[in-house]
Amino acid sequence: MNILVLNAGSSSxxxxxxxxxxxxxxxxxxxxxxxxxxxxxxxxGVAHIRVRSAGATIQKEFPCTHLPDTLDGVLESLWDxxxxxxxxxxxxxxxxxxxxxxGQELRESTRITPSVKAxxxxxxxxxxxxxxxxxxxxxxxxxxxxxDVPQVAAFDTAFHxxxxxxxxxxxxxxxxxxNGIRRYGFHGISYQYTTRRAARILGRxxxxxxxxxxxxxxxxxxxxxxxxxxxxxxxxxxxxxxxMMGTRPGxxxxxxxxxxxxxxxxxxxxxxxxxxxxxxxKGVSGIxxxxxxxxxxxxxxxxxxxxxxxxxxxxxRCHISAMLPNLGGLDALVFTAGIGENSPEVRAxxxxxxxxxxxxxxxxxxADSPVDTDIATPDSAVRVLVVQTREDxxxxxxxxxxCSHATPRESCEQNPAN
Numbered sequence: 341m342n343i344l345v346l347n348a349g350s351s352s353x354x355x356x357x358x359x360x361x362x363x364x365x366x367x368x369x370x371x372x373x374x375x376x377x378x379x380x381x382x383x384x385g386v387a388h389i390r391v392r393s394a395g396a397t398i399q400k401e402f403p404c405t406h407l408p409d410t411l412d413g414v415l416e417s418l419w420d421x422x423x424x425x426x427x428x429x430x431x432x433x434x435x436x437x438x439x440x441x442x443g444q445e446l447r448e449s450t451r452i453t454p455s456v457k458a459x460x461x462x463x464x465x466x467x468x469x470x471x472x473x474x475x476x477x478x479x480x481x482x483x484x485x486x487x488d489v490p491q492v493a494a495f496d497t498a499f500h501x502x503x504x505x506x507x508x509x510x511x512x513x514x515x516x517x518x519n520g521i522r523r524y525g526f527h528g529i530s531y532q533y534t535t536r537r538a539a540r541i542l543g544r545x546x547x548x549x550x551x552x553x554x555x556x557x558x559x560x561x562x563x564x565x566x567x568x569x570x571x572x573x574x575x576x577x578x579x580x581x582x583x584m585m586g587t588r589p590g591x592x593x594x595x596x597x598x599x600x601x602x603x604x605x606x607x608x609x610x611x612x613x614x615x616x617x618x619x620x621x622k623g624v625s626g627i628x629x630x631x632x633x634x635x636x637x638x639x640x641x642x643x644x645x646x647x648x649x650x651x652x653x654x655x656x657r658c659h660i661s662a663m664l665p666n667l668g669g670l671d672a673l674v675f676t677a678g679i680g681e682n683s684p685e686v687r688a689x690x691x692x693x694x695x696x697x698x699x700x701x702x703x704x705x706x707a708d709s710p711v712d713t714d715i716a717t718p719d720s721a722v723r724v725l726v727v728q729t730r731e732d733x734x735x736x737x738x739x740x741x742x743c744s745h746a747t748p749r750e751s752c753e754q755n756p757a758n
Contacts, residue, residue, distance in 0.1 A: 396422035408480040440470035442495030449738040499528025525573035533734040557677035558586035586629030589619035672723040
């Protein structure tokens with residue numbers, strides 16, 4: 341079975357093709373047969389594309405402003421040219437898509453139908469930078485691959501679908517909740533993979549573990565996980581809530597926004613731009629959203645870079661601490677995503693604050709930023725893991741789970757949307 345995974349962002353697209361067989365998937369993620377990356381953010385009006393397979397790599401660029409318009413050329417490289425690994429498009433048996441927001445209706449991965457697409461479209465205002473683009477990519481894939489190829493949607497919100505009411509309900513008028521204004525949580529596909537991987541590294545069953553997973557990239561969030569189920573998370577109605585991020589502020593006093601509207605003349609469009617593009621590490625440092633550049637400038641004595649780092653760590657420590665009481669203890673702290681996997685400085689600064697729990701970091705292991713490894717000392721009361729997130733493989737796993745028989749179209753149709 342060949343599974344195509346399409347992970348669309350607001351201005352980028354990651355695509356991978358996996359070949360799997362047998363009745364069960366391998367424990368370790370296999371290398372993809374083919375992968376592609378499209379980036380519209382490097383140069384206005386220009387798509388930069390890189391495609392790789394086992395034997396070749398091609399890079400090209402062409403005028404483009406709409407991400408789905410790149411899909412024809414990208415997918416064609418699967419069966420034509422130096423990166424071809426298939427005879428033709430019939431070699432793709434299933435296509436899986438990451439969708440950021442599934443709302444209250446789409447609470448697990450599901451076969452994409454017209455009714456599912458209608459919900460994804462209706463939830464566009466909840467995730468305006470993602471759901472509309474992801475829906476356009478789904479429709480482009482349907483057009484290119486044809487009606488006989490099942491399409492599956494995996495939702496970032498699904499992992500958090502079992503949050504208790506006291507966690508997901510905002511302390512506003514009850515009508516907010518009735519109108520869908522509640523905490524949903526995000527990065528769920530990453531959490532689904534990393535928590536299962538963490539249990540395997542520890543040699544334990546997820547059902548007996550209390551974990552706090554730290555997904556730290558340009559977007560940052562935490563998830564408290566008890567017995568394999570999300571118990572709390574830091575992102576809320578939108579991905580703006582919670583931790584300090586690359587260009588987002590995390591949680592703010594809402595009175596700041598009222599002040600900016602009343603006294604500084606800000607409108608919704610300007611607030612949206614600033615909150616999503618000009619805050620966080622970039623906003624405080626004035627340098628970059630990239631933690632590597634922040635640390636380099638901090639080490640040169642730049643006070644704003646130092647402040648940005650210190651705020652980032654302070655927020656992380658505070659939100660981790662807030663999750664401990666509801667978990668009733670902690671078996672492992674898990675770091676994943678770009679910063680979580682690659683920044684020893686961040687991991688060390690976070691863990692230092694939890695020495696009172698008996699958490700002890702092996703600083704030699706930590707400095708090496710190992711993949712899928714326990715970096716705590718043997719006598720640490722809490723394990724500390726670095727796990728490489730594989731959202732693309734988790735989406736492929738969901739496709740396999742829904743459509744794992746010889747005739748993918750028929751098997752998927754046995755699992756319609758709820």
